[in-house]
Amino acid sequence: MSTISIPTPALxxxxxxxxxxxxxxxxxxxxxxxxxxxxxxAAAPLVxxxxxxxxxxxxxxxSGDEVAEISFETVTVLxxxxxxxxxxxxxxxxxxxxxxxxxxxxxxxxxGSIQVGAEIAIPVQYSR
Numbered sequence: 001m002s003t004i005s006i007p008t009p010a011l012x013x014x015x016x017x018x019x020x021x022x023x024x025x026x027x028x029x030x031x032x033x034x035x036x037x038x039x040x041x042a043a044a045p046l047v048x049x050x051x052x053x054x055x056x057x058x059x060x061x062x063s064g065d066e067v068a069e070i071s072f073e074t075v076t077v078l079x080x081x082x083x084x085x086x087x088x089x090x091x092x093x094x095x096x097x098x099x100x101x102x103x104x105x106x107x108x109x110x111x112g113s114i115q116v117g118a119e120i121a122i123p124v125q126y127s128r
Contacts, residue, residue, distance in 0.1 A: 071124035
């Protein structure tokens with residue numbers, strides 16, 4: 001016959017401090033000054049990135065040496081007018097699609113719709 005022996009559980013002893021008290025585990029507690037420091041350290045890369053983008057972002061338009069002059073004439077849109085009819089009227093010898101594309105770029109039009117009474121800029125190369 002065999003026997004099974006179960007040892008008694010070991011007790012963990014907490015070491016005593018020099019003054020005789022037992023040492024206790026302490027939790028980390030942040031003071032107000034510590035929280036401010038933690039936020040400042042976490043925000044520093046963001047502040048540096050914004051600063052660099054502000055310093056480097058405006059240099060592209062700083063020099064006005066090569067500014068292209070754009071000459072144009074204006075046409076008032078009448079009832080029944082469309083970009084196609086205006087393009088064929090101002091430049092009958094040119095493909096209307098090219099003229100419409102130039103008119104849309106010059107007037108910053110996202111679509112082909114125009115309002116009656118609006119002033120539309122026509123590039124000078126197409127005007128008579």
